[in-house]
Amino acid sequence: MPHADSSLVPSTITSKTEFWDHVHSQLQALLTGQRNWVTNLSNASSLIYSSLLAFSVHFGDGERAVNWCGFYLIPPLFPVPRFLGKSASPRSDATDATSTILLGPFCGKPACQYINVKPGKSRGVCADAYLQRRTILVENVHSYPGHIACDGETKSEVVCPLTLTEDGKEVILGVLDLDCLALSGFDNYDQVGLEKIAKLVVDACDW
Numbered sequence: 750m751p752h753a754d755s756s757l758v759p760s761t762i763t764s765k766t767e768f769w770d771h772v773h774s775q776l777q778a779l780l781t782g783q784r785n786w787v788t789n790l791s792n793a794s795s796l797i798y799s800s801l802l803a804f805s806v807h808f809g810d811g812e813r814a815v816n817w818c819g820f821y822l823i824p825p826l827f828p829v830p831r832f833l834g835k836s837a838s839p840r841s842d843a844t845d846a847t848s849t850i851l852l853g854p855f856c857g858k859p860a861c862q863y864i865n866v867k868p869g870k871s872r873g874v875c876a877d878a879y880l881q882r883r884t885i886l887v888e889n890v891h892s893y894p895g896h897i898a899c900d901g902e903t904k905s906e907v908v909c910p911l912t913l914t915e916d917g918k919e920v921i922l923g924v925l926d927l928d929c930l931a932l933s934g935f936d937n938y939d940q941v942g943l944e945k946i947a948k949l950v951v952d953a954c955d956w
Contacts, residue, residue: 756799769942798856819855822923873897878908
């Protein structure tokens with residue numbers, strides 16, 4: 750089967766539970782045999798984004814379509830530049846390992862390059878999900894304190910943390926972030942489905 754066909758949503762799927770089970774199984778197949786996080790997160794963001802668009806069209810509800818899906822990750826996961834100019838340094842304040850998360854693979858319009866996650870100075874849904882280590886579902890982003898408006902058309906959002914258990918300790922790697930054009934575009938069924946996908950992605954990669 751062509752890889753692009755993974756995003757097709759069968760007409761027999763009539764509920765969100767069935768939809769997320771389908772996306773999970775399709776993503777699991779895409780990730781099989783690959784451990785590189787860049788490759789896997791690229792396919793994950795594309796599959797989720799494309800499948801949600803197909804699902805919304807299938808139900809004739811384009812206004813509820815997802816308009817962004819992607820990842821923000823801790824700076825140590827990114828490679829240090831091999832060649833540095835005289836005034837350059839391997840790490841700047843914008844990529845400090847303890848205060849920011851960086852834009853990773855995504856689908857949608859251009860987004861914020863990094864998000865401040867320093868306790869006491871952070872703002873936005875992604876930062877809160879990262880710091881609190883829990884999924885945050887926002888029905889109306891305009892009423893969320895400190896919301897970062899990367900796209901003014903976004904009305905609702907859901908963010909899942911990416912956590913890895915290593916030597917009995919929980920390590921936070923970043924977040925999976927989805928935006929929607931409609932108010933209350935995501936619900937508890939989406940949250941459950943996305944949390945399972947977040948775990949699948951974390952387990953499928955070498956970090």
